[in-house]
Amino acid sequence: MSQQLTLALSKGRIFEETMPLLNAAGIVVTEDPETSRKLILQTNDPGVRVIIVRASDVPTYVQYGAADFGVAGKDVLLEHGGEGLYQPIDLNIARCRMSVAVSAGFNYASAVRQGARLRVATKYTETARQHFAAKGVHVDLIKLYGSMELAPLVGLSDAIVDLVSTGSTLRANNLVEVEEIMQISSRLVVNQAAMKMKRERLQPILAAFERAAAATL
Ligand code: ATP
Numbered sequence: 001m002s003q004q005l006t007l008a009l010s011k012g013r014i015f016e017e018t019m020p021l022l023n024a025a026g027i028v029v030t031e032d033p034e035t036s037r038k039l040i041l042q043t044n045d046p047g048v049r050v051i052i053v054r055a056s057d058v059p060t061y062v063q064y065g066a067a068d069f070g071v072a073g074k075d076v077l078l079e080h081g082g083e084g085l086y087q088p089i090d091l092n093i094a095r096c097r098m099s100v101a102v103s104a105g106f107n108y109a110s111a112v113r114q115g116a117r118l119r120v121a122t123k124y125t126e127t128a129r130q131h132f133a134a135k136g137v138h139v140d141l142i143k144l145y146g147s148m149e150l151a152p153l154v155g156l157s158d159a160i161v162d163l164v165s166t167g168s169t170l171r172a173n174n175l176v177e178v179e180e181i182m183q184i185s186s187r188l189v190v191n192q193a194a195m196k197m198k199r200e201r202l203q204p205i206l207a208a209f210e211r212a213a214a215a216t217l
């Protein structure tokens with residue numbers, strides 16, 4: 001069996017914030033995914049390659065063993081369910097929070113108090129469902145794939161569940177954060193079979209990731 005390792009990453013903040021961790025493991029990606037159109041990137045280590053996939057597809061590639069390991073946000077992992085994945089390390093990168101937001105004029109507390117049925121638009125339907133069920137709030141969930149901020153502005157929904165870091169996108173669209181659901185960071189996920197079969201190759205990399213992630217706290 002080949003001991004080649006494949007790491008699944010998404011472009012953007014996860015790729016950028018994973019690079020220092022990879023470097024700490026002695027691995028340097030020799031191509032830039034932003035300028036190259038390649039989806040398979042080589043590294044200075046002939047035994048390690050990086051594949052570039054959509055953020056929400058990282059758990060799927062790792063679950064089926066098309067990638068041995070990957071980096072995915074807690075938001076993405078909760079929606080995926082984590083089946084077939086080891087989640088050994090919180091890398092503490094790509095930090096943000098998942099929150100409920102509404103239009104500035106909407107009285108969220110009063111709507112919840114009165115037991116009104118709330119229309120909630122989100123990409124994170126699984127997490128939203130659990131959050132509102134735990135609070136005993138009745139919701140109609142509307143699945144979206146992006147630009148959630150628009151939904152309350154045009155009357156698609158009363159509220160959104162979305163990721164927030166600085167809050168500037170919410171402010172720019174006259175929305176107010178009314179509830180924090182959870183803190184989000186990205187985690188390393190490892191294919192369960194690879195964890196057994198490729199342990200010798202994976203272990204030093206996981207250890208380096210863990211040390212580097214702890215050093216940034
Ligand atoms: P796509 O753009 O392919 O639809 P995405 O928007 O989920 O997917 P990114 O924007 O690259 O992809 O986000 C990747 C991960 O980074 C998210 O899953 C989340 O964990 C984290 N993230 C998203 N938004 C922020 C943010 N504003 N600040 C910090 N981390 C964030």
Ligand code: MG
Nearest residue numbers: 012055146147
């Ligand atoms: Mg995005």
